[in-house]
Each structure stands twice: as C-alpha cells, then as structure tokens.
Amino acid sequence: NAGVTQTPKFRILKIGQSMTLQCTQDMNHNYMYWYRQDPGMGLKLIYYSVGAGITDKGEVPNGYNVSRSTTEDFPLRLELAAPSQTSVYFCASSYIYSYNEQFFGPGTRLTVL
Amino acid sequence: AQTVTQSQPEMSVQEAETVTLSCTYDTSESNYYLFWYKQPPSRQMILVIRQEAYKQQNATENRFSVNFQKAAKSFSLKISDSQLGDTAMYFCAFITFTGNQFYFGTGTSLTVIP
Secondary structure: OOOEEEEOOEEEEOOOOOEEEEEEEOOOOOEEEEEEEOOOOOEEEEEEEEEOOEEEEOOOOOOEEEOOOOOOEOOEEEOOOOHHHOEEEEEEEEOOOOOOOOEEOOOEEEEEO | OOEEEOOOOEEEEEOOOOEEEOOEEEOOOOOEEEEEEEEOOOOOOEEEEEEEOOOOOOOEEOOEEEEEEOOOOEEEEEEOOOOHHHOEEEEEEEEEOOOOOOEEOOOEEEEEEO
16 A cells, blocks of 8 residues: 555646645555645645545635545646745545544645745 | 644753643533644654543543643643653644534644653
8 A cells, every 4th residue: 555645756847837746555545635735834624535536626726626536646736936926735534424534645845936 | 713822832841740731721512522732853754642522531641641621712631750762843734524624723842851
C-alpha cells in the first residue's frame, strides 16, 4: 500500500497561472480531504468529498475547485493563482466515517510569486 | 463555532523526561472525537492518539496518554520518557459525530533536548 500520494512535492507559480495538485489513495477510502497549512498555523479545510461524484466546501474554498470522478483520485485545481495561496497543501483520506483516523499525504509546497 | 486552542506555541523537554501539551476546544455538540497528530520535520502528519468523547477512560498508546476533561473541554497530551524522535509539531484536532470537518489547533512545537 502506498497510502496517500501527492504530486508534485514542490511548485512555484506565477500570479495568474493555474495548476492541478494531484492526490491518489489506494486504501479504498470513501472520504477524501484537501487542507492548506500556512506558516505557524493549523490545517484549514479547503474541500472534502464523501465519495465519488460528491464534493463539498470546507472553511477556505475560494480560489479552488475539486472533482472526484473515482474513489482513488481527488485533484485540487487552482485557478488564477495569487500570493495568498502560497502554502503547504495536504491531501487526506479516511474510511467509512469522517471521524475515523485521517491518513495524510506528504504535502505539496506551493509558492506563488 | 467550533474552535481548538493550543496555548503553547513552543515547548522543550529533556530526553527521558515527561511533558504535557495543552489543548482546549469549543463545541456545542455532545458527541465528538478528539485527536493528537504529530508532524515531524518531514511534514508527514501521523496520528498519535484518539479519544471518543463518550468514553470516560483516558486513551493511552504506549508512552502517550491523554487527560480528557469533558466538562472543561480540555484534552491534554502527556508524553512520558521523551525521545529525540518525539521532536515535532503536535496538533490537537476534533470532529463531531455528525460532522464532516476536522478542526485543528495552531500546533505546539516540541523539542526534545539530548
């Protein structure tokens, strides 16, 4: 089991560019999440999904979009990147219930200049 | 509003000593789950310990234990016999039984001194 994998590990974007952060899990988890972690802060939920075809907003969804066409994949799309989106992004997944342990990917460090 | 507060941004402990990290939270729900996650310099988030709010008995996992005070909405983490590998950022988090969102604190950076 690879667990939760994220690509890329690092990325530098220019203001106004777009990109997709990839997330894949091989544990057959129904719940998947995207968080951002700003320096010195905890994790803030961007979007989550309770299963294929179902997504919902978290605390900080503005400037992002997601899709969930399969159980395994949950990509996060950044449109028109802004410096405020400079952060570390974590993908996570959990099984059956949202209150079960979340398994995290290694994170993507994104810088917008 | 659902909030988590970790009032100790940084802490240090001598190797083999015991340290306690504080966490308070706020929720109007009565059924929820509490977690401590560890984030070492590698950035990988790892579950340390989990506590169900309906259980009065405090959870333990080897050298890690919690002091859960439901009425006070307090959930502290005790690390016994601290090891160098315990050096990390520690996050307190909770989720309600009916909710879909974890709420994280801002973290406590723990350094174990040899």
